[in-house]
Amino acid sequence: MSLREQNKREKLERIRIAASELFERQGFAGTTGRQICDRAGIGTGTLFLYVKDKRELLMLVFEREVRRLYREGLHRAEQATTLTDALMALFAGFFEFYAARPELALEILQELLFRELGPERSGGLSLEFLQHVEDLIRSAMARGELRPDIDPSTAAVACFAQYSFWVPAWLGAGLVDRKEAEARLRAGLELLVKGLGANSRIDHGPKQKESR
């Protein structure tokens, strides 16, 4: 590896570590770019050669962590017997992670949902999440839990969308607390599995007064 590339890697790593420590200690808004530069031992102008703007630091810092949460969540999801349980097992790690640093979490989520949803940046962290959800859905289909005619990617979005509603409702607006957010998300996923439609009735219950 050339000396240039090596230096660049080292600097990026120093930036990552400095930003990580300062964000965890002082929060996102409470940390200035200059502090990060000082701690990383670079000039103030150098930072923005490595990241486009301050918010991109969030992805630099938390990409690995998020990937770890994917791994652990998917591992837990393997034990689950229903789709809802599997999804909640995947989501649980994020609830835990977010609860420990709510301010940062809100910024990360905003970044992931509004800027990083596409494939081009940060290795498509959100798309990867969606893919994992889709995989869980395919597993559920494979074991006969779901209708065979659904589109897994449409279903994945429907699940993911509920997750990405309840987390800001909890962290951003304070509409619900964590426990309620998790409970409501679970209820929403179960509703999605059951379906809203009058003709889509589980166990063929006897009460069927008005069919269309």
Added chain:
Amino acid sequence: MSLREQNKREKLERIRIAASELFERQGFAGTTGRQICDRAGIGTGTLFLYVKDKRELLMLVFEREVRRLYREGLHRAEQATTLTDALMALFAGFFEFYAARPELALEILQELLFRELGPERSGGLSLEFLQHVEDLIRSAMARGELRPDIDPSTAAVACFAQYSFWVPAWLGAGLVDRKEAEARLRAGLELLVKGLGANSRIDHGPKQKESR
């Protein structure tokens, strides 16, 4: 009304108009607080006596517009015969509105989802939206389109969440274009009505190889 209160109202209205004109012409990021102050005929320090921060100007400017979109959307939704059509009729106005000013729309949506979801600010615009969705669901239940045992508010979130996923996917990340976003949203809503579960089958189709 006292002279003080009258002056305050007039100033707020001047701010609203100035911000509105400048945002539409130059976008949100492209408009500075000082420009708004100049145009509104107030000192630069006065602006932040009326709004907490710049983003709050978005709500000040677009609250009426959003309420108008609610009214018109709900009116269109009355013609619809299915829940999906009714919801899409409500959402359609927003797609139109967002398409005309994508940069502003993204900021507004971010504000609505991440900071304004609660009841305390901006008259709870997002909660009102959710309430309208819930009303459409209740209507569908009343005409027997939906299972009678669902929780309308849980269902409303499930619908709203899909809307609030596809709009950023379109405007923010550029993951899809407008047409595709609308199509995918419709597909998602229809899936939600049908349900994912294997036992929730419409029209009792003959093919039922593996039950549970």
Added chain:
DNA sequence: GGCAATAACTGATCGTGATCATATTAGATC
């Protein structure tokens, strides 16, 4: 090693959102 070309770095500087001590104005009291 010397030298030119180019990539990478730097801190001074800029424009911005937001704040604050000070000034101005409206309302209350006599």
Added chain:
DNA sequence: GATCTAATATGATCACGATCAGTTATTGCC
């Protein structure tokens, strides 16, 4: 209407994120 009090307004000022002209370090070539 004079005087006092409290609400409101102001522009100078601050801290920050981001930029940029000027500097330093690395590479390839002789």
